[in-house]
Amino acid sequence: MKKASLFDECLFMDAGFGKVLIHDSPYMKVLSFGFKAGQSLPLHAHDLEGQVSIVVLSGQGEFLAKDSTIPAKAGDLLIADIAEPHGVRAISDMCVLVTIAPPI
Amino acid sequence: MKKASLFDECLFMDAGFGKVLIHDSPYMKVLSFGFKAGQSLPLHAHDLEGQVSIVVLSGQGEFLAKDSTIPAKAGDLLIADIAEPHGVRAISDMCVLVTIAPPI
Numbered sequence: 001m002k003k004a005s006l007f008d009e010c011l012f013m014d015a016g017f018g019k020v021l022i023h024d025s026p027y028m029k030v031l032s033f034g035f036k037a038g039q040s041l042p043l044h045a046h047d048l049e050g051q052v053s054i055v056v057l058s059g060q061g062e063f064l065a066k067d068s069t070i071p072a073k074a075g076d077l078l079i080a081d082i083a084e085p086h087g088v089r090a091i092s093d094m095c096v097l098v099t100i101a102p103p104i
Numbered sequence: 105m106k107k108a109s110l111f112d113e114c115l116f117m118d119a120g121f122g123k124v125l126i127h128d129s130p131y132m133k134v135l136s137f138g139f140k141a142g143q144s145l146p147l148h149a150h151d152l153e154g155q156v157s158i159v160v161l162s163g164q165g166e167f168l169a170k171d172s173t174i175p176a177k178a179g180d181l182l183i184a185d186i187a188e189p190h191g192v193r194a195i196s197d198m199c200v201l202v203t204i205a206p207p208i
Contacts (some may be wrong), residue, residue, distance in 0.1 A: 002182070002183045005181075025155055044197075075161055076107065077201070101131045
C-alpha cells in the first residue's frame with residue numbers, strides 16, 4: 001500500500017513537461033505530469049496492447065487525438081488504447097495523472 | 105477513445121455512496137464514487153491478483169487500511185493490492201476515482 005500527494009509530485013520545468021514515476025508494478029504504471037502553460041506531450045502511440053487513462057487534476061488544456069483536440073479541464077478523463085494516437089497540450093499550468101495498464 | 109467529466113459523474117445519494125461505472129475493458133475498470141460527508145466504503149479486500157488506485161478529486165476524508173487510517177484530500181492517491189484491505193471514509197463530500205487493473 002502506497003500513498004502519494006499528486007500535487008506535490010506535479011513537477012513544473014521550463015525546459016519541458018515534468019514527469020514523475022509514481023508507481024510501477026506488473027499491473028499498472030502511474031505517472032504524474034506537470035505542464036506549464038503552452039507545453040505539450042505531442043500526439044504519439046505505441047504499437048502495444050493496453051490502455052492509458054489521462055486525468056486532469058488541475059488546470060486546463062486539450063487532449064490531443066488523431067484528427068481532433070478535446071477540451072480538458074480539472075476532473076476530465078480520457079481513456080485511449082495505447083496504440084491510438086493521444087497527447088496533451090496545456091493552456092494553463094496543468095497537473096495530469098496518467099495510468100497505463102498493463103504497464104509499458 | 106473516450107472522455108468523461110468526472111465531476112459530472114460524481115453521484116451523491118442520501119442512501120449511501122454513489123458509484124458510476126466509467127469504463128470497463130480487458131485492461132482496466134474505472135469507477136467514479138461520490139461520498140457525502142460521513143459516508144464510507146468500508147474496509148474490504150478481494151482474494152484476487154491486481155491492484156487498485158484510489159484518487160481523491162475533491163473533498164477530504166480518510167483512506168482506510170488494515171490497522172490505520174490515512175488522511176486523504178484532493179490530489180491524494182492510494183495504491184493497494186486488491187487483496188489488501190482498503191476503504192474510504194468521507195469527512196466532507198468527496199469525489200473519488202477508482203481504477204482497477206486487471207479489472208474485477
